[in-house]
Amino acid sequence: MTGELAKLPDIEPSLVQVTKTDSPKQVPPPSSLVFGHTFTDHMLTVPWQMLEGWGTPKIQPFSNLSLPPSATVFHYAHCLFEGLKAYRDTNGKVTLFRPDMNMKRMNNTAHRVAMPGFNGDAMVELMKQLVRLDKHWIPDQPGYSLYIRPTMIGTQPALGIAPPKEVLLFVICSPVGPYYPQGFKPVALYGTTEYVRAAPGGIGAYKLGANYAAGVAAQKAAAAKGYVQNLWLHGPDHHITEVGTMNAFVVFKQADGTTELVTPPLDGMILPGVTRDSVLTLAKEHAAGHINVPELTNKLVVSERPVTMGEVKEAARKGNLVEFFGTGTAAVISPVDRIGYLGEDVQIPTGPDGMGPVSRPLWKHLTGIQTGAIPHPWAVEV
Missing domain, CATH: 3.30.470.10 (Aminotransferase class 4, branched-chain amino acid transferase, N-terminal domain)
Structure with a gap:
């Protein structure tokens, strides 16, 4: 057969x-x-x-x-x-x-x-x-x-x-239309520990209808607490996985003066987003000197590694948290200004336009490619 x-x-x-x-x-x-x-x-x-x-x-x-x-x-x-x-x-x-x-x-x-x-x-x-x-x-x-x-x-x-x-x-x-017609509006996230979006060996890495229906109740619970969306946390160490239906990115300021752009690795629980891959690719090429993303720091390190909510909270306390954002097809980049976590809000820095120093230039460059302002093979002519 x-x-x-x-x-x-x-x-x-x-x-x-x-x-x-x-x-x-x-x-x-x-x-x-x-x-x-x-x-x-x-x-x-x-x-x-x-x-x-x-x-x-x-x-x-x-x-x-x-x-x-x-x-x-x-x-x-x-x-x-x-x-x-x-x-x-x-x-x-x-x-x-x-x-x-x-x-x-x-x-x-x-x-x-x-x-x-x-x-x-x-x-x-x-x-x-x-x-x-x-x-x-x-x-x-x-x-x-x-x-x-x-x-x-x-x-x-x-x-x-x-x-x-x-x-x-x-x-x-x-x-x-544009996801943010009045300009970028940072969103507040609720660090969800009561529900599980995905588990190892499950369907978290796949764009199945069943992957989304189960998240609606958790989103309603977050909204009832005054937050716009969930931040899905996994396991006893509260590893960051996804932002609602988007991939999650965190930016840290390191002791050696570099800026680290971090996103969780594709471990089978996380959807391999096209925008995620695009942001990573542009950031890595810029960090390697192969392309220049205007206004983006040259002291950039790009990491696909596990990151916990505890690390984010500690970086915020020490003043080393630069920004936090989600990526996806609909919004491209969605900045975050606070995360509710274990009964308190972790405040996230945002710029005057709602975006941060890493997400802003990456968003400009990526949307420039999408709209044809920046020629690139990713844009496939119809």
Whole structure:
């Protein structure tokens, strides 16, 4: 059976069937956009069956899905997704930011829950075709983009815990504005010790729907205490893992005068974020002298190492804590100004614009690449 399955068809962009909507929606004014509430005219669907492989890709009018109540996605959480953005520069050129990374992570996630893999390059080509069709939905204003949500769900109409024999891969798009339209607003975090986001050998490193539903109750509890989001702490030493649904970064001032940018290592509990990797790569290249990130200190050390809340609290007490921030596709960088921890608030320094001396130049450089102001191979033209 393994040999037969290996020969089954993969996703083939040249076979795509395009059906344009005959009733296009009016594109709303950018100022009215709420993240994830508005969707473009078209969507992409690709079905899969165990004995037939990947079927015909279709770009069709945005519409509801029709699924049987017995579909595995409803019972066993066979659901995974990705998130990436398309940007339009001042000359009208549209680019995707590092889509290959998203497709690699999506395949890794599918493998974790015994769902089918696919040709990532083929999916990128299909997403390009979808974005070309709906590119007029990208607001022509600074800070705006098109959020792209590839999703894979189990659709087999049968109960029973097993790899689904039928799957649907689909992509929808949503125009979005800047995460902080009034400028950067640092957030307050609650150091969560009552709940566990992930554990070794679990699903913390994968973008599964089940990975997010379990965090909602913890977020509600944090909000009830007056905090915006969780800081997920793990184990008896309260190791920092993630900031809500973002990767966590801490900046320390060391005794030798260097500035250390720290993020926890990818130990199987932490999602390998595309923005995380981008921030690390830019910081490491700057520290090595291969590129120059304007306004970023030359005395920079970049570390992927375990970091505890105790270390952060002690650095704050001694005046050696420079900043704390989260990274993710939606916000890019989200600064933090305080962390509730074991009954007290640990205060985090922030600059006059809400950002810090390391996050600010990295954010400027990264968004410059995303928007086309800084030429870079990470920006893939549509």
